[in-house]
Amino acid sequence: MKQTYNHVQFLQVLLAVLLLLSLTGCWSSHEIEELSLGIGVAFDKGKESTIEKELNEQGEGYSKKDLITSAYQLITPQVASSTTKQAGPQQKSYVNVSETGDSVLQMIREVSLRSEQPITAHHMKVIVIGEDLARSLNLEQLLDQNLRDNDYRPSCIVLISKGRASKTLETKTAGEIPAFRLVGIVDNEYKSTRILPPMSLIKIESKIQSGSSFLLQNVVSANGEVKFTGAAIIKGKTNKMTGFLNEEELDGVTWITGKGKGGLVKSFDKDTGQLIVYEIESMKSSIKPRVKGNNISFDVNIESEGRLPETWVVSGDTFKNEFLKKAEKSSEKEVKRLVRNSLEKMQKEYRVDVAGFGNRLRIENPKVWKKVKKDWDKTFSETPINYDVKLTIKDYGTSGGLKKK
Structure with missing residues (x-):
C-alpha cells in the first residue's frame, strides 16, 4: 500500500516537472x-x-x-x-x-x-x-x-x-x-x-x-x-x-445622414434679428428612394428633439408655446439651408454621393441599383432630392424669459 502511494507521488512530481518545462513563455517576445x-x-x-x-x-x-x-x-x-x-x-x-x-x-x-x-x-x-x-x-x-x-x-x-x-x-x-x-x-x-x-x-x-x-x-x-x-x-x-x-457643409451632411450625436443650430429671430441656439439631444433621418420607370428621386425626412440653451431675444418669453414654435421654425430654416448647401456642393460642384443615397437605393431597389451603380455618382448628380425638417424643443432651461414689463 505504501509502495503504491510513493509511486503515485513520484508520478505527480514527474508530471509537474514536465508541465514546467512546457511553459516556455513568449519565446518571441521583446523586453x-x-x-x-x-x-x-x-x-x-x-x-x-x-x-x-x-x-x-x-x-x-x-x-x-x-x-x-x-x-x-x-x-x-x-x-x-x-x-x-x-x-x-x-x-x-x-x-x-x-x-x-x-x-x-x-x-x-x-x-x-x-x-x-x-x-x-x-x-x-x-x-x-x-x-x-x-x-x-x-x-x-x-x-x-x-x-x-x-x-x-x-x-x-x-x-x-x-x-x-x-x-x-x-x-x-x-x-x-x-x-x-x-x-x-x-x-x-x-x-x-x-x-x-x-x-x-x-x-x-x-x-x-x-x-x-x-x-x-x-x-x-x-x-x-x-x-x-x-x-x-x-x-x-x-x-x-x-x-x-467646409464646416457648414459637413453640418448639412450630418443632418442628411442623421448620424449626429450632438451639437447645435445657431439661427436668428426673424423679427428682431437676435440669436437663437437650438441644442441637439437626438437626431434621425430617413432617406427614401422613389423609382418611376427610369426616373429616380429621393425624399429625406429629418427629425430632431432638443433644448433651448441660449436666446438673445429679450422680448420673448421662453415659457410660452408661441415663442418656442417661433424658435423651432427659425432653427428648421437654418437646417434646411445647411442641407441645401451640402446637396448643392455634392451634386453640382463635385458630383459625388458621400451621404449614402446610393446605399439606400441598393437596399430598397437592388434591381435598379444594379443598373445604375457603375456610374452612380454621375446619376446622383442629376437626381431630384426633396427634404423636410422637423425640430422639437423639449427643454428650455430654468430661465423663463427676459421680457420687460
Missing part, C-alpha cells in the same frame, strides 16, 4: 525597454530629409523614388521616464522620426538603420494623410501595407490634413502627445455635428472595395495647435481626394 511604440503616422508628398540628401549626394542611399515622406510618432520607455523626471516647458513626451521613399514597409525598416529600437505598430492610433498626397496617390495603394499587415489594428483612425500631415503630430504643450490628442477630438462627436463618426482602416477598406465615394475628417494645424474643420471628399472611382466640404 519593453527594447521597443519604440508607434502611436501615430503622417503620410505626406515626398520631401527628402537632410540625412537622406547627404547620403544621396555621396552615392550611398538606397534605390527609391521620393514619393512619400512618413513621420512616425513614437513613445519609448526612455522618453516616458525622462518626461516624468525632468518635466519642463520644452519637454516632449514623444519623438517623431521621418523617412522618405516609395514603399511604406521599407520606410519602416529604414528606421531600424537609424535607431536601436525598431518601430512596433501594435498600438498605432491614427494615420494622417496630407492633402497633396491624397490628391495624387490612390488611397488603396497608400494604405495597402497598413491593411495587409496585422501589426496595424483595424480600428486605427484615418484623417486628412490640409497642409503637411506631419505638422498635426507636433505640439508646444508640455506632456501632450499629439496622436492621442487627435483621437481624443474624434471622441467629441457627441458635442458637434462637425465631427464625423470615426473612419477606421477596416471601414475604409469596405468603402474602397465597394467603389463608394466617402468622407474623411479634415484637420488643420498651426503653431502646434490643431482643429477639425470640415471633411475631405474621396472619389470612389479613383480613391483619390477630389475636394473639401
Whole structure:
C-alpha cells in the first residue's frame, strides 16, 4: 500500500516537472525597454530629409523614388521616464522620426538603420494623410501595407490634413502627445455635428472595395495647435481626394445622414434679428428612394428633439408655446439651408454621393441599383432630392424669459 502511494507521488512530481518545462513563455517576445511604440503616422508628398540628401549626394542611399515622406510618432520607455523626471516647458513626451521613399514597409525598416529600437505598430492610433498626397496617390495603394499587415489594428483612425500631415503630430504643450490628442477630438462627436463618426482602416477598406465615394475628417494645424474643420471628399472611382466640404457643409451632411450625436443650430429671430441656439439631444433621418420607370428621386425626412440653451431675444418669453414654435421654425430654416448647401456642393460642384443615397437605393431597389451603380455618382448628380425638417424643443432651461414689463 505504501509502495503504491510513493509511486503515485513520484508520478505527480514527474508530471509537474514536465508541465514546467512546457511553459516556455513568449519565446518571441521583446523586453519593453527594447521597443519604440508607434502611436501615430503622417503620410505626406515626398520631401527628402537632410540625412537622406547627404547620403544621396555621396552615392550611398538606397534605390527609391521620393514619393512619400512618413513621420512616425513614437513613445519609448526612455522618453516616458525622462518626461516624468525632468518635466519642463520644452519637454516632449514623444519623438517623431521621418523617412522618405516609395514603399511604406521599407520606410519602416529604414528606421531600424537609424535607431536601436525598431518601430512596433501594435498600438498605432491614427494615420494622417496630407492633402497633396491624397490628391495624387490612390488611397488603396497608400494604405495597402497598413491593411495587409496585422501589426496595424483595424480600428486605427484615418484623417486628412490640409497642409503637411506631419505638422498635426507636433505640439508646444508640455506632456501632450499629439496622436492621442487627435483621437481624443474624434471622441467629441457627441458635442458637434462637425465631427464625423470615426473612419477606421477596416471601414475604409469596405468603402474602397465597394467603389463608394466617402468622407474623411479634415484637420488643420498651426503653431502646434490643431482643429477639425470640415471633411475631405474621396472619389470612389479613383480613391483619390477630389475636394473639401467646409464646416457648414459637413453640418448639412450630418443632418442628411442623421448620424449626429450632438451639437447645435445657431439661427436668428426673424423679427428682431437676435440669436437663437437650438441644442441637439437626438437626431434621425430617413432617406427614401422613389423609382418611376427610369426616373429616380429621393425624399429625406429629418427629425430632431432638443433644448433651448441660449436666446438673445429679450422680448420673448421662453415659457410660452408661441415663442418656442417661433424658435423651432427659425432653427428648421437654418437646417434646411445647411442641407441645401451640402446637396448643392455634392451634386453640382463635385458630383459625388458621400451621404449614402446610393446605399439606400441598393437596399430598397437592388434591381435598379444594379443598373445604375457603375456610374452612380454621375446619376446622383442629376437626381431630384426633396427634404423636410422637423425640430422639437423639449427643454428650455430654468430661465423663463427676459421680457420687460
